[in-house]
Amino acid sequence: METERSSAELVDDAVVGQIARAALLATLLGAVAPISIPIPLSPAPITLQVLFVFLAGLLLGPVWGPISILLYLAAGAIGLPVFSGMTGGIGVLVGTTAGYLWSYPIAAGLVGLLVHRGTELRDPAETPIPLLVSVLLGATLVIYAMGTGYAAWLLELELWEATLTFAAPFVPGELLKIAAAIAIVKSGRIRPLQS
Amino acid sequence: MLTYEPGTTLAHRLDPRSKLAFQIGFAATALAHTTLPALGALTVVTALVLAVARVPPLRTLYAYRFALVLLAVAPLVAAATFGTPWIDVSDGVTSAQASYRVLLILLVSAAYVRTTPVRASRAAIQRTIPGKPGQVLAIGVALVFRFLPVLRADLRTIREAIAARLGTERDAIERTTTIATLSLSRAFDRADRLTLAMQARCFSWNPTLPALSLSRRDLPVFGVAIVLAATALL
Structure with a gap:
């Protein structure tokens, strides 16, 4: 059996904490993924995934936020049932909703970069609300652009057809998720690890 | 649900790295081609893969039922047009062929999921991706595997507690905020305890991994993977 004979190279304290948080958020x-909350007058219920993508950027920052989402995608790729409908496998990562999945790390990175303005983490509770709203709206746009764009290419749909099927039903839920993300960070009950 | 099941098929004995390479090759060529002959060839390959891995096709299709709904809706949406003749068959057929290849990719990846234990995938990640990124990814995936049932149980507890207090009668935004705050603060509490535990056990960048060995039977799989990937360029 193969063994490592070199001496152990310990992981820095600050990094251990971030790895653990990134893994748990993933x-x-x-x-x-299986939880949905119905909203009145909308065919599509709220699912909490995009909310946690926002929170990954807000609470883990521009480096560990995207890493956390990549861990989620990797775990799904090797078959853990973490994608919607409790599925997994590389197939999902190129399937109909793949555009959404790949947009998550980018969106989390964008949120982290704009809110923390660098790799040094700040408390997002101190970020002004208008900035938070516009950052999260921007991230939502990125997610939907990639999600519908990829679906349109993959399934040979017109862009408007893809928007109708893959984006329009979910818009009311997105606005609620932005409000929820802001309420959570403003409550100050969960803070980023500051090194 | 689709998960690893122990077995003795050829697919179980292959190295995870050759199976991953095969899937990537298959997906690459399937995404590049939607013609009928190509779909026919891909169907034959998929059927072989399912047979070798002894994957029950119907149960697998059921596991992917939510994806199947979208795949079935897409050709209908593509076929519908405004104004006469209302239905554009050729658009629908194009989209149906595109949907079908996605189904094949899903089935092939199901064969991997069913025949590969998570610890083998973890070792494959760590050996394939060099340096610290590979370590973080492998450790992270192992932690996700370990904590998934724990956090599911946490979420169940939280939702039952909310329901017992009639929280389900509240508006959507308040319910969302409550569930997310409680589940996240519990998850981060667990993360902070885990950090301490990992430090106490000398968490390092170079742990000892389970043994993986590429054998002679992996060679043809790699060969097919390369051929499949190359056909994407045709």
């Missing part, structure tokens, strides 16, 4: 992203 897990949570998978665990909430």
Whole structure:
């Protein structure tokens, strides 16, 4: 059996904390995949995944936020049932909703970069609300642009057809998720790890 | 649900790295081609893969039922047009062929999921991606595997507690905020305890991994993977 004979190279304290939080947030992203909350007058219920993508950027920052989402995608790729409908496998990562999945790390990175303005983490509770709203709206746009764009290419649909099927039903839910993300960080109950 | 099941098929004995390479090759060529002959060839390959891995096709299709709904809707949406003749058959057929290849990709990846334990995939990640990124990815995936049932149980507890207090009668935004705050603060509490535990156990960048060995039977799989990937360029 192959063994490593070199001496152990310990992981820095600050990095251990971020790895653990990134891994647990990735897990949570998978665990909430089956949960949906109905909203009145809308065919599509709220799912919590995009909310946790926002929170990954807000609470883990521009480096560990995207890493956390990549962990989620990797865990799904090797077959853990973390994608919607409790599925997994590389197939989902190129399937109909793949555009959405690949947009998550980009959106989390964008949110982290604009809110923390660098790799040094700040408390997002101190960020002004208008900035938070516009950043999260921008991230939502990125997610939907990539999600519908990829679906349109993959399934040979016109862009408007893809928008109708893959985006329009979900818009009311998105606005609620932005409000929820802001309420959560403003409550100050969960803070980023500051090194 | 689609998960790893122990077995002795050829697919179980292959190295995870050759199976990953095969899937990537298959997906690459399937995404590049939607002609009928190509779809026929891909169907034959998929059927072989399912047979070798002894994957029950119907149960697998059921596991992917939500994806199947979208795949079925897409050709209908593509076929519908405004004004006469209302239905554009050729648009629908094009989209149906595009949908079908996605189904094949899903089935091939199901064969991997069913025949590969998570610890083998983890070792494959760590050996394939060099340096610290590979370590972080592998450790992270292992932690996700470990904590998924724990956080699912946390979420269940939280939702039952909310329901017991009639929280389900509240408006959507308040319910969303409550579930997310509680689940996240629990998850981060667990992360902070995990950090301490990992430090106490000398969490390092170079742990000992389970053994993986490429054998002679992996060679043809790699060969097919390369051929499939190359056909994407045809």
